[in-house]
Amino acid sequence: MAEAKRIERPLSPFMIGQYYRPQLTSMSSILTRITGNALMVATLLIVWWLLALAAGPEAFETAEWWITSWVGNLVMFVSLWGLCYHYLAGLRHLIWDAGKGLDLETAEKLGWVCIYGSGVLTVLAVIIIWL
Amino acid sequence: MRYITDRQRAVGKGSAHHGAEHHWFMIVSSVALAFMLPTWVIIFGKALGSGYDAALETMARPFPAILTALVLVVGMIHFHKGARTMLEDYTQGTTRKLLIMAFVGFSYVMIACGLFALVKIAL
Numbered sequence: 001m002a003e004a005k006r007i008e009r010p011l012s013p014f015m016i017g018q019y020y021r022p023q024l025t026s027m028s029s030i031l032t033r034i035t036g037n038a039l040m041v042a043t044l045l046i047v048w049w050l051l052a053l054a055a056g057p058e059a060f061e062t063a064e065w066w067i068t069s070w071v072g073n074l075v076m077f078v079s080l081w082g083l084c085y086h087y088l089a090g091l092r093h094l095i096w097d098a099g100k101g102l103d104l105e106t107a108e109k110l111g112w113v114c115i116y117g118s119g120v121l122t123v124l125a126v127i128i129i130w131l
Numbered sequence: 132m133r134y135i136t137d138r139q140r141a142v143g144k145g146s147a148h149h150g151a152e153h154h155w156f157m158i159v160s161s162v163a164l165a166f167m168l169p170t171w172v173i174i175f176g177k178a179l180g181s182g183y184d185a186a187l188e189t190m191a192r193p194f195p196a197i198l199t200a201l202v203l204v205v206g207m208i209h210f211h212k213g214a215r216t217m218l219e220d221y222t223q224g225t226t227r228k229l230l231i232m233a234f235v236g237f238s239y240v241m242i243a244c245g246l247f248a249l250v251k252i253a254l
Contacts (some may be wrong), residue, residue, distance in 0.1 A: 012146070012220040036213050040237065043207070047241050049179070050199075050248035053186055060183045068180045076179070080172070087168060090161045097158060129176035 025104075028111040032089035035082035042079035045072070080125060085118035147219040153212060160209040164202070171202045190252045203245040207238040 013030075016022060045067050052063035066072050092110045095101045101110055143149060178189040189195050214234040218227050 011223065033213075033217055036210070037217060040210065040214075043210070043241055046175070047203075047245045047248070050190070050245055050252070053183070053190060054248040054251035057183045060186070064180065064183075064186075080176075083168070083172070087165065090165065094158065094161065125172055125176065128173055 024108050024111040028089065028114050031114075032086060032093075035086040035089075038082055039079060039086065041075060042083075045075065077122075077126075081118055081122045084121035084125070085114060088114045088117045088121070147216070153215075157209065157212060160205050160212075163205050164209060167198060167202050167205070171198050174198065187252065190249065193253075196249050196253050200246060200249055204242055207242050211235045211238040 016026065016030075020026070049060075049063050049067055052059040067076065092101075092114060095110070096107075101107060147153070174189065174195045178186045178195070181189070190199070211231075211234045215231050218230045218234070222230055
């Protein structure tokens with residue numbers, strides 16, 4: 001029997017741009033992946049904060065100084081938005097997994113819900129935390 | 132010509148080769164996180180920047196401590212399994228295996244460190 005021919009298969013994401021026009025549905029999907037994976041930075045900072053809190057006042061001062069510095073605040077704020085976005089996009093996946101909202105019009109609408117909704121949720125969370 | 136259905140011919144040919152179990156876990160953990168995260172974000176957000184004594188007082192209480200532990204454990208397993216999907220899309224072979232190991236390792240280090248800190252704060 002002849003050897004099966006080895007085919008060089010392209011690796012994702014080769015489609016976007018070259019063969020596939022960027023659309024709201026695909027872009028909002030990729031953003032889900034980016035936000036989900038980027039949350040590892042915030043996780044690292046939060047676990048550092050917890051360890052420092054357990055270690056004592058001195059270690060805590062250092063950790064909190066960094067995490068609430070302007071760079072730290074920026075990272076935490078962007079992470080909060082990332083979490084809100086990932087949260088809404090996750091709910092969107094649950095709706096799709098239930099077999100609902102798969103038509104193009106609803107799918108696009110849900111994409112806008114993720115984008116605007118994540119902004120609203122972020123502002124809402126900041127207000128609740130600050131008050 | 133083998134007489135099999137199109138579905139059977141397709142099974143195992145995706146970039147991850149299999150994954151129903153994985154997919155189901157992501158659904159279950161995402162629902163759990165959806166219930167826990169709003170409350171946790173507020174509790175942690177208020178504790179962050181409140182100073183040593185106030186933060187210690189908050190994190191030593193049962194509800195914030197248990198909720199933080201749950202968010203950390205469920206969140207980190209959800210994270211490394213989600214990251215795995217990304218790695219299966221963009222990488223192959225040994226690189227893929229090593230990166231999956233690194234992400235799983237990172238997640239369990241975060242879980243162990245976080246739980247250690249929470250226990251030490253609570254006791």
